[in-house]
Amino acid sequence: MTTHTIIYTEVDEAPALATYSLLPILQAYTAMSGVTIEKKDISLAGRIIAAFPERLKPEQCQSDDLTELGQLCLLPHTNIIKLPNISASIPQLKDAITELQGQGYDIPDYPDDTISEADKEVQARYSKVLGSAVNPVLREGNSDRRAPAAVKRFGQKNPHRLMKPWPSDSKSRVAHMDNGDFYGSEKSMTFDKDCRVRIEFAGADGQTQVLKKELPLLAGEVVDTAVMNVAKLRAFFATEMAAAKKEGLLFSLHLKATMMKISDPIMFGHCVSVYYEDALTRHAEVMKGLGINVNNGFADIEARLEKLPEAQKEAIKSDITACYGKNCRLAMVDSRHGITNLHVPNNIIVDASMPVFIRDGGRMWGTDDELHDTIAAIPDRCYATIYQEVVKDCQKNGAFDPATMGSVANVGLMAQKAEEYGSHDKTFVAPGQGSIRLVSEDGNVLLEQAVETGDIFRCCQTKDEPIKDWVKLAVNRAREAGTPAIFWLDEKRAHDRELMAKVEKYLSEQDTTGLDIRIMGLVEAMGFSLERIRKGEDTISVTGNVLRDYLTDLFPILEIGTSAKMLSIVPLMNGGGLFETGAGGSAPKHVEQFLREGHLRWDSLGEFCALVPSFEHIYKTFGNEKARLIAKTLDQAIGKFLEKGKSPSRKVGELDTRGSHFYLALYWAESLAAQTEDSELAGRFAGVAKDLLENEGKIVAELKAAQGSPMDIGGYFHPDKEKTAAAMRPSATLNAIVDAI
Ligand SMILES: NC(=O)C1=CN([C@@H]2O[C@H](COP(=O)(O)OP(=O)(O)OC[C@H]3O[C@@H](n4cnc5c(N)ncnc54)[C@H](OP(=O)(O)O)[C@@H]3O)[C@@H](O)[C@H]2O)C=CC1
Numbered sequence: 179m180t181t182h183t184i185i186y187t188e189v190d191e192a193p194a195l196a197t198y199s200l201l202p203i204l205q206a207y208t209a210m211s212g213v214t215i216e217k218k219d220i221s222l223a224g225r226i227i228a229a230f231p232e233r234l235k236p237e238q239c240q241s242d243d244l245t246e247l248g249q250l251c252l253l254p255h256t257n258i259i260k261l262p263n264i265s266a267s268i269p270q271l272k273d274a275i276t277e278l279q280g281q282g283y284d285i286p287d288y289p290d291d292t293i294s295e296a297d298k299e300v301q302a303r304y305s306k307v308l309g310s311a312v313n314p315v316l317r318e319g320n321s322d323r324r325a326p327a328a329v330k331r332f333g334q335k336n337p338h339r340l341m342k343p344w345p346s347d348s349k350s351r352v353a354h355m356d357n358g359d360f361y362g363s364e365k366s367m368t369f370d371k372d373c374r375v376r377i378e379f380a381g382a383d384g385q386t387q388v389l390k391k392e393l394p395l396l397a398g399e400v401v402d403t404a405v406m407n408v409a410k411l412r413a414f415f416a417t418e419m420a421a422a423k424k425e426g427l428l429f430s431l432h433l434k435a436t437m438m439k440i441s442d443p444i445m446f447g448h449c450v451s452v453y454y455e456d457a458l459t460r461h462a463e464v465m466k467g468l469g470i471n472v473n474n475g476f477a478d479i480e481a482r483l484e485k486l487p488e489a490q491k492e493a494i495k496s497d498i499t500a501c502y503g504k505n506c507r508l509a510m511v512d513s514r515h516g517i518t519n520l521h522v523p524n525n526i527i528v529d530a531s532m533p534v535f536i537r538d539g540g541r542m543w544g545t546d547d548e549l550h551d552t553i554a555a556i557p558d559r560c561y562a563t564i565y566q567e568v569v570k571d572c573q574k575n576g577a578f579d580p581a582t583m584g585s586v587a588n589v590g591l592m593a594q595k596a597e598e599y600g601s602h603d604k605t606f607v608a609p610g611q612g613s614i615r616l617v618s619e620d621g622n623v624l625l626e627q628a629v630e631t632g633d634i635f636r637c638c639q640t641k642d643e644p645i646k647d648w649v650k651l652a653v654n655r656a657r658e659a660g661t662p663a664i665f666w667l668d669e670k671r672a673h674d675r676e677l678m679a680k681v682e683k684y685l686s687e688q689d690t691t692g693l694d695i696r697i698m699g700l701v702e703a704m705g706f707s708l709e710r711i712r713k714g715e716d717t718i719s720v721t722g723n724v725l726r727d728y729l730t731d732l733f734p735i736l737e738i739g740t741s742a743k744m745l746s747i748v749p750l751m752n753g754g755g756l757f758e759t760g761a762g763g764s765a766p767k768h769v770e771q772f773l774r775e776g777h778l779r780w781d782s783l784g785e786f787c788a789l790v791p792s793f794e795h796i797y798k799t800f801g802n803e804k805a806r807l808i809a810k811t812l813d814q815a816i817g818k819f820l821e822k823g824k825s826p827s828r829k830v831g832e833l834d835t836r837g838s839h840f841y842l843a844l845y846w847a848e849s850l851a852a853q854t855e856d857s858e859l860a861g862r863f864a865g866v867a868k869d870l871l872e873n874e875g876k877i878v879a880e881l882k883a884a885q886g887s888p889m890d891i892g893g894y895f896h897p898d899k900e901k902t903a904a905a906m907r908p909s910a911t912l913n914a915i916v917d918a919i
């Protein structure tokens with residue numbers, strides 16, 4: 179029998195733990211269909227190990243699976259199930275390095291300063307591991323995300339209870355800059371032929387410095403540049419902190435330091451240094467000596483102060499305490515442990531943090547472990563305004579009702595590192611006063627931005643083929659769904675104006691008869707979608723890469739309580755399929771709970787849903803009929819799983835991730851046994867279904883018995899495989915049935 183391969187990604191944290199329980203079931207159920215499910219390691223630890231082969235013992239070495247997957251994504255038959263992985267901030271990267279070193283891996287420290295050539299080489303290798311280093315490599319296609327019909331139906335019938343009311347006198351708001359931001363400075367152009375450009379800094383003193391030697395561009399490519407003026411950014415933070423203090427609101431900051439790994443940690447650092455300015459200025463010399471980098475958050479300050487003699491440390495700490503007294507109150511991430519919004523750059527990731535702010539009635543947690551009205555600072559106007567529109571709507575009309583609200587699906591322009599999310603290698607801190615500019619090979623200045631020392635310059639690329647593909651995908655989705663599809667484009671943004679022209683052109687080449695497709699500004703599009711949501715009507719948002727990310731967390735978190743249940747398909751432009759599991763992250767909080775009390779509440783519904791189109795893709799590509807049946811029966815099993823309420827509970831002692839996998843296996847076996855199209859599969863799974871059902875009580879009891887005490891899996895970023903497998907497969911009865919298939 180020919181075998182067809184699905185690649186299943188090994189990741190980090192909660193979804194990685196869940197994989198230990200789910201993957202053996204998947205492999206057993208698909209083996210008879212000629213589908214093999216193969217693992218590839220894209221975990222943070224795996225990627226670090228793969229970056230330093232020459233320093234490791236042969237048995238410690240790992241292949242560079244990410245690079246291999248990146249190449250596979252360009253081939254027509256590739257089929258990948260992509261689970262969420264850690265996009266590491268520097269503090270997370272350092273923690274992972276320390277853990278690996280403790281396990282005997284001779285991995286170098288992350289160099290804070292790059293003084294020697296050797297430091298530079300190490301940092302260059304780590305820069306490929308840092309931040310969102312995985313998704314942009316694999317996403318060789320645009321994105322199609324929506325709540326599967328069964329999930330939405332279930333969500334309306336069983337509305338989640340996470341939505342909190344908005345106080346009638348809510349004073350919360352989104353704060354953004356009015357000028358000096360990326361939005362205000364953006365310049366954009368479309369190239370009419372293939373060419374190469376360079377990016378250079380031209381100092382006011384007449385010196386020039388090449389920042390990027392060569393940037394190859396394709397005909398039809400849209401390129402933009404923009405600058406964040408840091409003096410204005412700091413003034414904005416100071417103003418909003420003072421306003422929060424005056425109005426009695428909490429202050430919070432929402433950025434994407436993981437995806438925007440160069441620009442956003444710097445913006446985060448400015449916020450930290452404005453808040454703690456008095457203490458940091460007074461002790462500037464000591465802080466410098468300790469190597470403190472505010473971009474890594476208050477946690478870095480706190481940790482490094484520990485190196486000081488007691489008296490000196492206490493003096494600085496007392497000045498820090500004075501900052502809390504003088505300044506506004508900060509929103510807390512973990513009020514019980516005194517962790518604020520400014521602790522580490524990866525704690526508040528805007529795509530997930532703003533929906534929770536809205537779900538919680540426009541409030542965040544204070545030090546008193548209560549919810550309070552809050553100023554949500556999102557400095558750049560490119561996207562901040564959409565959230566203020568939601569805030570305004572909820573202040574006027576109250577919280578949304580998950581039982582009746584409509585749905586917003588998304589078609590997102592993402593392929594080939596589109597827009598801001600591909601800008602890291604073209605983001606620079608201005609080395610002085612002058613300008614940063616894009617220069618053609620023959621020396622013509624194409625786009626130029628005035629900068630002051632420390633300003634953040636950013637250049638983004640959006641290729642033509644992905645835009646064409648995105649428009650086509652939007653038209654197809656609009657036709658399939660029969661609902662309005664709105665292109666969210668802001669005519670005040672230079673980049674969006676270039677895109678609008680292309681959208682209009684490519685739409686005119688498609689058959690759009692009978693479809694309601696419109697282009698709207700962001701705030702208008704949000705208002706339009708919210709109005710429909712409140713009437714229970716569905717809308718498709720067709721957006722660029724950043725809004726794709728933001729909206730596919732926002733709407734699902736409001737509608738169904740989480741974005742983990744989204745169907746997230748990336749039709750690869752060369753014919754393959756990348757099936758992302760959900761739209762959320764790797765849920766670090768769930769791992770904490772698992773380690774503390776042996777209960778994992780990761781919901782694998784995202785994985786289940788992604789597998790259906792993945793099997794269908796095998797059928798469509800290779801005509802594998804058994805794969806078609808595997809998909810059909812899995813879909814039926816998911817329906818029953820939802821109907822019977824077998825998702826993991828949040829409480830220890832109740833059904834957790836492992837138990838939910840058992841029920842999926844049971845319902846899937848029942849569906850396979852009941853179908854009449856393939857007697858071989860039916861015959862094989864009739865016995866499995868019978869065994870699982872007969873042993874239901876025993877299996878559930880065995881799984882429950884494994885809960886209630888702390889777990890030792892030998893690591894956080896790089897757990898011990900055997901220990902983790904044992905922890906995640908604690909039912910001998912279930913294992914025996916699955917392993918015998
Ligand atoms: N595609 C990718 O690879 C992505 C990766 N990330 C990475 O994930 C990490 C964590 O990100 P963070 O922003 O904290 O977001 P997470 O989505 O991991 O967590 C936010 C909350 O969402 C809920 N949640 C998310 N997924 C599930 C699930 N499958 N089952 C049940 N509940 C779920 C949980 O809520 P509750 O606690 O209330 O149960 C969780 O605490 C970061 O390192 C980030 O870089 C983030 C987004 C996408």
Ligand SMILES: O=C(O)CCC(=O)C(=O)O
Nearest residue numbers: 265310313436437727761
């Ligand atoms: O890659 C990442 O860091 C996050 C991706 C993400 O949030 C998304 O695509 O929704």
Ligand SMILES: [Mg+2]
Nearest residue numbers: 529727731761
């Ligand atoms: Mg996201």
